[in-house]
Amino acid sequence: MWVYRLKGTLDELDPLLPELFDRGARGLEERAGEVLAYFPAPLDLPFGGEWEELPDEDWLSAWKRDLSPVEAGPFVVLAPWHAWEGSGKRIVLEPGMAFGTGHHETTRMALSALGRHARPGGKALDLGTGSGILAIGAALLGMEALGVDIDPTVLPQAEENARRNGVAPRFLLGSLEEALPHGPFDLLLANLYAELHQALAEGYKKALKPGGVALLTGILKAKAEGVEEALEGAGLGVLEREEAGEWVLYAAAPRL
Numbered sequence: 329m330w331v332y333r334l335k336g337t338l339d340e341l342d343p344l345l346p347e348l349f350d351r352g353a354r355g356l357e358e359r360a361g362e363v364l365a366y367f368p369a370p371l372d373l374p375f376g377g378e379w380e381e382l383p384d385e386d387w388l389s390a391w392k393r394d395l396s397p398v399e400a401g402p403f404v405v406l407a408p409w410h411a412w413e414g415s416g417k418r419i420v421l422e423p424g425m426a427f428g429t430g431h432h433e434t435t436r437m438a439l440s441a442l443g444r445h446a447r448p449g450g451k452a453l454d455l456g457t458g459s460g461i462l463a464i465g466a467a468l469l470g471m472e473a474l475g476v477d478i479d480p481t482v483l484p485q486a487e488e489n490a491r492r493n494g495v496a497p498r499f500l501l502g503s504l505e506e507a508l509p510h511g512p513f514d515l516l517l518a519n520l521y522a523e524l525h526q527a528l529a530e531g532y533k534k535a536l537k538p539g540g541v542a543l544l545t546g547i548l549k550a551k552a553e554g555v556e557e558a559l560e561g562a563g564l565g566v567l568e569r570e571e572a573g574e575w576v577l578y579a580a581a582p583r584l
């Protein structure tokens with residue numbers, strides 16, 4: 329196994345990540361100030377990283393050791409090899425592929441907020457589903473869940489993850505427009521980014537039932553005010569604001 333070391337954080341290198349997977353990366357890991365991309369063999373990559381060969385066992389055991397279970401609200405997110413004796417609804421995910429292993433603050437906040445706002449028997453929309461983690465969480469809490477994503481490569485992974493967890497949310501290629509005919513929704517979960525939330529704020533109102541709730545994250549603190557203004561402008565009142573690290577989550581509901 330080979331590791332390609334790049335300077336920066338996962339967020340900073342975000343635009344490169346699909347390219348690394350396209351070229352055969354088997355997994356990514358963030359360490360202090362750098363991102364490690366694991367490959368079966370070295371190749372010519374134009375991203376300025378450095379190659380290092382690792383004995384297979386070291387790579388695998390280090391990766392598994394560093395990837396700890398994540399507790400978030402009523403859930404615990406586990407990799408398939410984790411033994412877990414604690415409580416919590418288990419979400420078992422194969423890490424290292426689509427975004428959404430529970431290790432990012434935004435996913436953790438969304439799972440906790442889902443625990444507070446889930447409506448068993450109601451409809452949930454997970455906009456930007458990635459690994460499917462939020463749709464799977466909503467289904468585990470008894471909701472009829474739909475996950476949509478504009479990236480066609482993540483949907484088979486989301487479906488496989490749902491099967492692994494014994495739930496069957498629907499997954500569709502697309503965005504809010506494609507989801508709207510399947511609504512209105514009791515709960516909308518969207519871990520995207522500030523500018524997109526601003527652009528979609530009017531659509532969120534249309535997607536929600538009266539009394540429904542939107543849980544919106546992926547919002548950097550510095551950009552939160554702009555999102556809050558867009559939500560208010562679209563007729564959604566902010567119910568909760570939560571922070572973790574640099575990130576913000578809003579719970580918002582249509583004004584009646």
Ligand SMILES: C[S@@+](CC[C@H](N)C(=O)[O-])C[C@H]1O[C@@H](n2cnc3c(N)ncnc32)[C@H](O)[C@@H]1O
Binds near residue numbers: 461
């Ligand atoms: C930050 S990941 C969130 C994954 C997962 N929901 C979580 O909370 O961990 C964002 C996902 O949104 C998808 N995405 C980006 N823009 C989108 C859009 N306009 N409509 C739907 N999905 C979008 C990306 O492909 C990616 O899978």
